[in-house]
Amino acid sequence: MNKLLYLKDAQIKDFIEKLFYAYRETFADPKKILNKHSFGIAHLKALHLISKYEGLTITELILKLKITKQSLNRVL
Template sequence: MTDMKTGVNPLFLREEELRQAMEMLFYAYRDFTAEPDTMLEKIGLGRAHHRVIYFVGRHPHITVTDLLGILRITKQSLSRVLQDLVREEYIVQRQGTRDRRQRLLDLTPKGQELERQLSEPQRQLIARAYRRAGAEAVEGFRKVMVGIMDDSDRDTFAQARPAAAALAKR
């Protein structure tokens, strides 16, 4: 059942294939978050805290507005999570230098260590999966993940080309 125009066999678009992909995403996310969830539970934090710690670590001096844009949560939800993280000294908030209304967020050394501990098992899972799959599969995975994202996020990742994709082109 090949599309005569493109030469592509669309069997991967059958209902069962799509359902299996959805299920695989759920299982993968469960396993991806399991170890960090256990660590967070021990210190009284949850996944929302993890996401904030991760993105503040990835984007030093991120504004609250930009973080809200990434996480797509309400100001009220972020405020509760930030209060916890500031109180526990994982994150520090500073006023913007040009705009004093702006709040800039950074990890403290304690926050950097927590981010490292939470991310390391996830990094290892991804590295293992990438090694097993190979560069071509990694590029395919990247295309699928970017394809799931909405346009604004897709643009962010379309600009950055990871090393695996560059190696696959050689």
């Protein structure tokens, strides 16, 4: 853990770049599938939480997604 406290700027930037590429590659295929069904990432996030937390209320979903009711209405 101490090694993480002493990272150089170049190491931090390299790590952030790797996170970016990992995120891009992770969501490349799901985005194609979602687009095929006219869904977006917001739909994926909502569906994931709804399936993970059985009996999740709308209010709880809004709090977990950290969005407004209006934003959730667009997704639903």
